[in-house]
Amino acid sequence: MSESSYYRDHWLTVEPERLAAYEELFRWRPQQEPLLAPAQLAPGQRVADYGCGPGHLAVELARRVGPGGHVHALDLNAEFVRRTRARAEAEGVADRLTVHPITSDGIPPLPALDRIVCKNVMEYVPDAAATLAEFRRVLPPGGLAHVIDSDWGLLAVEPLGEARTAELLAAARHAYRTPQIGRQLHRLFRRAGFRDVQVQVLASPDLKGYMAPVVWNLVGYARASGKLAPALLDAIVADVKRAIEAEEYLLLLPQFLVTGTA
Numbered sequence: 001m002s003e004s005s006y007y008r009d010h011w012l013t014v015e016p017e018r019l020a021a022y023e024e025l026f027r028w029r030p031q032q033e034p035l036l037a038p039a040q041l042a043p044g045q046r047v048a049d050y051g052c053g054p055g056h057l058a059v060e061l062a063r064r065v066g067p068g069g070h071v072h073a074l075d076l077n078a079e080f081v082r083r084t085r086a087r088a089e090a091e092g093v094a095d096r097l098t099v100h101p102i103t104s105d106g107i108p109p110l111p112a113l114d115r116i117v118c119k120n121v122m123e124y125v126p127d128a129a130a131t132l133a134e135f136r137r138v139l140p141p142g143g144l145a146h147v148i149d150s151d152w153g154l155l156a157v158e159p160l161g162e163a164r165t166a167e168l169l170a171a172a173r174h175a176y177r178t179p180q181i182g183r184q185l186h187r188l189f190r191r192a193g194f195r196d197v198q199v200q201v202l203a204s205p206d207l208k209g210y211m212a213p214v215v216w217n218l219v220g221y222a223r224a225s226g227k228l229a230p231a232l233l234d235a236i237v238a239d240v241k242r243a244i245e246a247e248e249y250l251l252l253l254p255q256f257l258v259t260g261t262a
């Protein structure tokens, strides 16, 4: 994969270990409820889930809109599209969840939407301003866009400390188009023409290791870049595993929640 398009290419083909990591990382957990609260979801709504990944969130959205609503889940990865369809079938919501494979960064023609939800995707799109303009274009007046995203400049991982975390992020930089998207979202929402833009930041530390796949992914991206010695990356993995065992681990990756009304 070329370094200049890696941020997109690494989503077109996702290797089995990362697929397994995402199944775990993106499993919907009740404690994530505050992430969705600003979207003001309700039965009967028509909701797009832009960049749906393996489909855990799309299924959760389908439960919330109920049998009278509909979810349109979009993704550019064929395996995620397949998994989201299979998950909707298995969870009994396939009648109200349509999965759309996409190849470009636009939104294909869809029935009128009430909401667009986009979680941990905006950091990867080629042009976040253009994607938000697209959300603004397809939402009718009064429709709401709700974007949830990280800001990698605020990542804390113990026991790695400041220097090793910074080194790891620098070596994995090519995997993100806009790694500090979190802090930029409110400005981009306003520029895209959204009104009543609201921003919240949620920061819950993971002390158990369920977010450790974030580190394994960073290590994988750094390995692919060849920018850090393999022994140093192996030591990072070993130290994080040891810290989880010893209950000395902490991972904090603040999530920016930004909503705007069309």
Ligand SMILES: C[S@@+](CC[C@H](N)C(=O)[O-])C[C@H]1O[C@@H](n2cnc3c(N)ncnc32)[C@H](O)[C@@H]1O
Residues within 6 Å of the ligand: 008, 011, 012, 026, 050, 051, 052, 053, 054, 055, 056, 057, 074, 075, 076, 077, 080, 104, 105, 118, 119, 120, 121, 124, 125, 126
């Ligand atoms: C970190 S995953 C998040 C998945 C899901 N939203 C969730 O939180 O469970 C990022 C997702 O964005 C998708 N993606 C990456 N670039 C994209 C783009 N330009 N347009 C749409 N989806 C994209 C990937 O295929 C992947 O499914």
